[in-house]
Amino acid sequence: MNYETLLKIEDLYVNFRTDEGIAKVIDGISLSIRYGEVLALMGETGCGKSTVAKSILRLLPKNAEVRGKILFKGTNLLDLPESELRKIRGKEIGMIFQEPLTALNPVFTIGNQMSEVFKIHKLRVKRTIQDEVIELLKNVRIPDPRRRYYSYPFELSGGMRQRVMIAMMLAGRPSLLIADEPTSALDVTIQAQILKLLMDLRNEYNMSILLITHDPGVVAEMADRVAIMYAGQIAEVGPVKDIFLNPQHPYTRGLLRALPLGHKDERELENIPGRVPNLINPPPGCRFHPRCPYAMEKCRKVKPKPVMVSNEHLVFCHLFGG
Ligand SMILES: Nc1ncnc2c1ncn2[C@@H]1O[C@H](COP(=O)(O)OP(=O)(O)OP(=O)(O)O)[C@@H](O)[C@H]1O
Ligand code: SF4
Ligand SMILES: [Mg+2]
Structure with a gap:
């Protein structure tokens, strides 16, 4: 394991049992957070951001089935007895909602x-x-x-x-803070103050932050890297500058085109036709294929593997040969 890595999520799957069937909400995602870095997790409502956050601290309700590994300082949190996890929750890993x-x-x-x-x-x-x-x-x-x-x-x-x-x-002087939309209930001026506070504290306490947001302005301001999620899959991950100035995945391109930086708008995906899929019966392969203007036969069958387009910038899309 890389000594720089604080948290490593490996091939995480989360299903929820519901009356309508099994919702396959997280479809095999992998992510890592380094010591001292701010990683943003961004994507439209329902794509699974909070589910990822809650998986880390095992705060999901009983109808959830979780598979994969979540390594925190090398220990798989998903394997820990509840009594051990309680020592980490709220101490080594803090969470704000x-x-x-x-x-x-x-x-x-x-x-x-x-x-x-x-x-x-x-x-x-x-x-x-x-x-x-x-x-x-x-x-x-x-x-x-x-x-x-x-x-x-x-x-x-x-x-x-x-x-x-x-x-x-x-x-508890945590080494990781999970902040799930920490400012979206606040008005804009207060939002900016809280974000500034978090950035100051990250430096003072030397914390890593997993920042969950759907606001690209917040990502641009705060994060070192960003992972873009779509319907329980990662579409693209990399340094914020690379993703914002040079988005590669068709979903990210649509998302960022639809959103002037720093401007929050509920209609943000207006110019990507279609809707987020039903996760009980999700599209096979790349889950974005029903909405993607570039979809090919392969996209409907095979889930894309990550392809590195530049240093640390990964795209999950068959257009890139993955
Ligand atoms: N306990 C549950 N039982 C069944 N389905 C659930 C449960 N919790 C979440 N889901 C479903 O999982 C999907 C992802 O939800 P999640 O809350 O992780 O999304 P999100 O990206 O955080 O959205 P938002 O931006 O609105 O907070 C949604 O379709 C949601 O309906
Ligand atoms: S894998 Fe295919 S469907 Fe998915 S984003 Fe790339 S081109 Fe579009
Ligand atoms: Mg959420």
């Missing part, structure tokens, strides 16, 4: 909830736990942290609550 209110307990103060993290993970403290919590609130730039220690979640704005979630996650 879109809506921080649902993750905070309304009946306990911020200080109370944050102190719990220190107790659960038996984290070492220099002085008292309260001092450590206030220090963390300070680190996420919460004004008047001593007073906020005694606040309840409803007394804080959305942006402040997200800062609290980030502070909580920092308590």
